[in-house]
Amino acid sequence: MIYGYARVSTTGQDLAQQLAQLEAAGCTKIYREKISGALTERPQLRRTIAALDPGDVLIVTATDRLARNTRDLLNILHAVKEAGAGFRSIAEPMVDTTSQFAEVIIAVLGIAASWERARITERTAAGRTQAKARGVKFGRKTALTxxxxxxxxxxxxxxxxxxxxxxxxxxxxxxxxxxxxx
Structure with missing residues (x-):
């Protein structure tokens, strides 16, 4: 079975374009969600992954509709793989775990996640140092003056x-x- 997952993050956005692309790609069941991709708790995504059986394929219009960062994408791809299913992105044809290059793609995404995590850590540390230099106090406010x-x-x-x-x-x-x- 071919499943689709469509997500928009605000009520002002419309799923229509994503739904049309997923239907054109042959999706027989499409899960829809209107919630921020930054949140890891996405009920429809959880249902989508739970519905996957070995041999199924999960299709999204673009990976940013599925995950906001590489680490989240890797976690989702791992869950899809654990279900015995494949994953494809319409906008990024190279992200296709149903191809013979699936392991290479996942390895490259893993390297990207590691690099992304290191960059986030560097930016966070630099921001913290700058804030301290400006006199910003970190931590909880004291209960007593x-x-x-x-x-x-x-x-x-x-x-x-x-x-x-x-x-x-x-x-x-x-x-x-x-x-x-x-």
Missing amino acids: PHQQAEALRKLDAGDTQRTVAALFNVSQATISRLSKP
Whole structure:
């Protein structure tokens, strides 16, 4: 059986063009989804993959309709392969796991995913360094202002319990406990 998967990310987009291409490619069952490809939780995609049997083929109009990045695409292709099915993209004919070059294609995509991951890590690190240089603080905001922290420590030094001080400032006892540690 030949399955199709069509996805648009916003309600303003229309599936009609994708559906026409998938029907022209011979798809007998088409799963439709209106959800961002950036999300990994896509119910219709999950149903599509679950429906695949050995020998079936999953066709998409373009790989960007299926996945937003190479790593996600590789995960999906792995699930399709595990089902014993093949995968084809209409817009990218070289992405065809039903051909004799399937392993080569998957290997190249794996290398691309690795490279893409390294580039993302580099860009993230550079952005973090630039943000720190601008004085951006990372992590969760503190529950107490510096003035409240000093006041809480004074109360602890005066003999109040951590639980009492925590209740006074409407924070957890653990927050107060962290203040009193050197």
